[in-house]
Amino acid sequence: xxxxxxxxxxxxxxxxxxxxxxxxxxxxxxxxxxxxxxxxxxxxxxxxxxxxxxxxxxxxxxxxxxxxxxxxxxxxxxxxxxxxxxxxxxxxxxxxxxxxxxxxxxx
Ligand SMILES: [Ca+2]
Ligand SMILES: [Ca+2]
Numbered sequence: 001x002x003x004x005x006x007x008x009x010x011x012x013x014x015x016x017x018x019x020x021x022x023x024x025x026x027x028x029x030x031x032x033x034x035x036x037x038x039x040x041x042x043x044x045x046x047x048x049x050x051x052x053x054x055x056x057x058x059x060x061x062x063x064x065x066x067x068x069x070x071x072x073x074x075x076x077x078x079x080x081x082x083x084x085x086x087x088x089x090x091x092x093x094x095x096x097x098x099x100x101x102x103x104x105x106x107x
Contacts, residue, residue, distance in 0.1 A: 029084050043077035 036044045036052040044052075049063050070078050070086030078086065087094055 026084065029087055030080070032087075033080050033083050043079050044083060045077045049078075 033044065034040075036048055038048045038051060044067075046060075046063055046067050049067065050058075050060065053063070066086070067076070067078055069090075070082045072082055072085070073079075
């Protein structure tokens with residue numbers, strides 16, 4: 001085995017958007033979305049966000065800002081597209097938050 005290298009296509013691994021980790025991440029996001037979408041209608045509204053993130057020290061105002069920032073089609077709720085888009089752009093600050101969620105709630 002040792003000397004047998006597998007050469008991945010350049011697009012796979014050199015790209016900043018390697019499919020592997022990205023898929024992993026999206027899977028994780030899908031789980032998060034599912035957890036937050038309490039009534040399973042495919043959208044996350046402020047009430048669900050508040051329920052899901054209750055006790056995380058987030059004010060109603062900051063949740064509203066979160067939804068507003070992510071709600072690109074302005075229908076007042078986040079669909080999965082908007083949710084992942086929001087996570088993508090705010091990943092760094094959200095990572096801390098979701099890390100806490102993981103630890104405390106076994107997400
Ligand atoms: Ca919902
Ligand atoms: Ca929306």
